[in-house]
Amino acid sequence: MNNVTQEKKILVMGYEVVIGxxxxxxxxxxxxxxxxxxxxxxxxxxxxxxxVDLALPGTLPVMNKGAVERAIQFGLAVGSHIAPKxxxxxxxxxxxxxxxGYQISQFEIPVVQGGSVEFFLGDEKKSVRLVRAHLEEDAGxxxxxxxxxxxGIDLNRAGTPLLEIVTExxxxxxxxxxxxxxxxxxxxTWIGICDGNMQEGSxxxxxxxxxxxxxxxxxxxxEIKNLNSFKFMQQAIDYEVRWQIEQIEDGHxxxxxxxxxxxxxxxxxxxxxxxxxxxxxxxxxxDLPPLCISxxxxxxxxxxxxxxxxxxxxxxxxxxxxxxxxxTQLTQSKAMASYFEETAKACRxxxxxxxxxxxxxxxxxxxxxxxxxxxPVSALQLAVLIKRVFDGKLLNNGAxxxxxxxxxxxxxxxxxxxxxxxxxxxxFIEAEGLRPMNDSGALEAIVDTVIAxxxxxxxxxxxxxxxxxxxxxxxxxxASKGKANPxxxxxxxxxxxx
Ligand code: ADP
Ligand code: MG
Numbered sequence: 273m274n275n276v277t278q279e280k281k282i283l284v285m286g287y288e289v290v291i292g293x294x295x296x297x298x299x300x301x302x303x304x305x306x307x308x309x310x311x312x313x314x315x316x317x318x319x320x321x322x323x324v325d326l327a328l329p330g331t332l333p334v335m336n337k338g339a340v341e342r343a344i345q346f347g348l349a350v351g352s353h354i355a356p357k358x359x360x361x362x363x364x365x366x367x368x369x370x371x372x373g374y375q376i377s378q379f380e381i382p383v384v385q386g387g388s389v390e391f392f393l394g395d396e397k398k399s400v401r402l403v404r405a406h407l408e409e410d411a412g413x414x415x416x417x418x419x420x421x422x423x424g425i426d427l428n429r430a431g432t433p434l435l436e437i438v439t440e441x442x443x444x445x446x447x448x449x450x451x452x453x454x455x456x457x458x459x460x461t462w463i464g465i466c467d468g469n470m471q472e473g474s475x476x477x478x479x480x481x482x483x484x485x486x487x488x489x490x491x492x493x494x495e496i497k498n499l500n501s502f503k504f505m506q507q508a509i510d511y512e513v514r515w516q517i518e519q520i521e522d523g524h525x526x527x528x529x530x531x532x533x534x535x536x537x538x539x540x541x542x543x544x545x546x547x548x549x550x551x552x553x554x555x556x557x558x559d560l561p562p563l564c565i566s567x568x569x570x571x572x573x574x575x576x577x578x579x580x581x582x583x584x585x586x587x588x589x590x591x592x593x594x595x596x597x598x599x600t601q602l603t604q605s606k607a608m609a610s611y612f613e614e615t616a617k618a619c620r621x622x623x624x625x626x627x628x629x630x631x632x633x634x635x636x637x638x639x640x641x642x643x644x645x646x647x648p649v650s651a652l653q654l655a656v657l658i659k660r661v662f663d664g665k666l667l668n669n670g671a672x673x674x675x676x677x678x679x680x681x682x683x684x685x686x687x688x689x690x691x692x693x694x695x696x697x698x699x700f701i702e703a704e705g706l707r708p709m710n711d712s713g714a715l716e717a718i719v720d721t722v723i724a725x726x727x728x729x730x731x732x733x734x735x736x737x738x739x740x741x742x743x744x745x746x747x748x749x750x751a752s753k754g755k756a757n758p759x760x761x762x763x764x765x766x767x768x769x770x
Contacts, residue, residue, distance in 0.1 A: 282444045287483040287520075289513050290490060291449045292441035293400075295456060296434045297466040298410070298474040299342045305409045305433035306333030306376065306560075313472050317415065317426035325412075325431040327371035332559050339433040340563065342465035343383045343407055344573045346435060349463050349580050350402060352387030354570050360407075360560040363552045369412035369425055377436075379554040382406035383563060389439075390582065391455035392600050393448050400452050401440040407563075408434050435465070441480065441490065446509035450502050453477050462581055462606060470500045477505060481512045483520070491516070492526040496533055496540055508533035512540045584609055592622035601630050607645045618655035618690050621662050628654060632672065636679055649678045653685055656693045660701075669754060670706035709755040715748075718756070719764050722747045733769060741765060 282288065304311055307324035324331045347354045361379035384405035391398055412427040437456065443449045457475055461468035468475050477499045482491035496512055499505040511533070516526055531540040579587075581603040588599035588609075602612045612629055616622040633654070637644060657675060660666035666674075674697065677683035685696050701707050709715055722744060723730055732740035741762070748761050 284513055285517050287517050288486045289445050290441045290482045291443035292480040293439045294478040295437045296476045297460045299339050299433040299435055299465055300467055301336055301338040301433055304431035305336050305339050307431050311432050315428055321427035321430055325427055341573055343435055344570055345463050345465050346405055347384035348574055349459050350387035350389055353385045354565055355381060355383050355385055356565055358383040358563045360557045361554045362557050363554055369414050376557055377408035378406035389455050391451050393451045395597055400442045403438045403440055405435050405437040408436055410434050446506050449509055450506050476500050479509055481509055483516045492528050494529045494531050496531050504533055504535050507538055508540055592616055594626055598626045611644050611651045614651035615655045618652055619658040621658055624658045652690055652693055653678055656697050667708050708757055709752050715756055718748055718751045
């Protein structure tokens with residue numbers, strides 16, 4: 273039963289969507305994959321292309337060790353097999369920005385094999401299997417100078433190291449595809465092998481999309497090239513899916529093709545019919561020996577790697593007792609994770625810290641469109657508020673008011689130790705009249721007055737109407753000017769009325 277409803281959920285007009293991704297992550301090396309030229313972005317055209325990149329006769333490629341290390345790091349991060357021996361191949365095609373007439377890539381034996389990327393789609397856990405990740409060089413760029421009606425070639429990008437990461441066709445919708453891409457982006461930036469700058473093309477995705485009737489064989493796919501924003505990715509896939517379904521419903525077969533997404537029209541358009549592997553006449557590159565990676569090298573790289581988001585998330589569950597969902601959210605970036613850890617350690621209330629960060633802090637970050645690194649409220653400051661709430665020295669309401677004042681800068685705090693921050697906060701609480709009502713005698717007096725004045729609510733509650741209690745609590749909170757502890761009020765009322 274459950275399976276049936278789940279399947280229904282992901283069908284679009286009676287079709288199942290199937291998506292596989294090929295992602296090009298530009299590796300963060302200083303120099304190119306087979307030459308010493310710089311990979312820095314944005315230089316004057318052709319100032320960063322050396323003889324190797326220009327494909328001058330007599331030049332030979334030399335493998336960049338840093339690029340290989342980054343491929344190993346990636347493989348370790350996603351649980352892949354690192355091939356002890358992999359092969360570089362020539363992928364032959366003719367294009368003006370490819371002076372050699374072939375691209376050096378890996379074909380039959382890639383350096384990274386298998387593995388998987390795991391993430392949450394809403395609160396559902398997903399796993400997308402990777403087929404492979406291989407090293408290759410980027411091509412140059414054609415610059416269409418419309419004002420002179422000519423096209424120039426810039427070879428600065430030629431030879432830039434890329435890791436092409438290929439998935440199985442495991443994704444079943446545009447939202448899942450985007451969630452995968454975001455997770456992959458998180459992984460490569462987290463481990464530092466790619467700067468992840470999508471505008472500059474450091475992380476570009478090709479989405480292979482097909483549709484089929486549930487249970488049928490895989491449909492013919494069309495490949496949407498070079499998606500360089502998550503927003504366009506979603507739009508492009510949604511458009512493509514609708515287009516394919518319409519074609520099929522109209523009785524047309526889908527032809528395998530490479531398509532481009534036009535953000536201005538929101539449409540995808542065929543660029544060329546897709547080549548098959550055979551068209552590229554792949555063969556092993558005689559200029560490069562096999563890439564050999566020893567166990568020792570892999571272990572060295574493993575030893576130097578930072579804690580991965582997945583591992584960190586598991587640790588948060590284990591050490592802080594957080595739900596898996598919280599742990600995943602808090603490990604979206606290194607900065608977010610360390611903000612959480614600092615808060616949790618200082619206030620010793622990990623779940624409260626998580627609630628605050630995923631709630632109030634995230635809401636503020638979103639509204640101001642800033643990164644957690646730029647948060648105006650420090651982790652320690654937040655910890656002070658949480659600790660006070662937990663100790664009953666501040667009510668949730670009051671904590672939220674102070675948090676807002678700190679965030680907007682209407683109250684500023686001088687950075688210092690937890691104790692120093694706590695003392696300053698104490699002064700603000702005093703000044704703003706936010707001290708909770710701690711005098712139980714005074715509270716009891718209010719409770720008695722409210723009970724006496726609300727015989728009807730009291731009778732209703734005693735007759736079993738729970739809602740009537742809320743009305744009483746509300747009145748007491750009002751009478752205390754919001755300074756009573758709602759939980760304490762609740763307990764007191766119950767004991768008096770039972
Ligand atoms: P090629 O080598 O021709 O590019 P691959 O077999 O390497 O083809 O597949 C490329 C990508 O397309 C992979 O990510 C794969 O998961 C995906 N893919 C393959 N078949 C389909 C399909 N029918 N629908 C959607 N994606 C597919
Ligand atoms: Mg391919």
